[in-house]
Amino acid sequence: MLFNTQSHWGGMGTTMVVALLTLLALVFAVVSYVEWSSNAAVAEFMSAIESSASDPNHSSDSPVRIQPHNERTGCPKGKRSLPTQLMPLP
Template sequence: MSLFSSESWSGTATTSVLGILVVLALVFVLVSYLEWSSNTNLTEFISRTEVASVASSPVMPLNGPTACEHGKKAPLLSVPLE
């Protein structure tokens, strides 16, 4: 059997093409999975951020009265400015 016979090249070409197709299929599956999981994680992140932003909104308006007692006390030292 010769090293360069047509049977050995035919088998080598078939094996090479089959190997390339398997690698391409694996790459396609990997890229599809990464895209799917990225979209899923992004959707989950956005939904959690919306919930967090709603939960962090102030209960009292910013311009209204505060619960701080300091604002209700008279100043200790009041010196008129002239």
């Protein structure tokens, strides 16, 4: 009976070591994939920036027109004047 008990614990120990090694391999694979994909994304982003900067048709002007505060907006709340004093929340 004593031999069976020792064999049982030995089997559990082996199972735990295999499970831990499998978990570590999985974590390593996930971390490696995330690092690889982020490096690929950075490289793609940098090449897009470089191609955009070298484009002769590229304009430094923003395509969005900034609207002055005194003009009307399409939003009814945008017609209100800006608050002159901040009030604390209750």
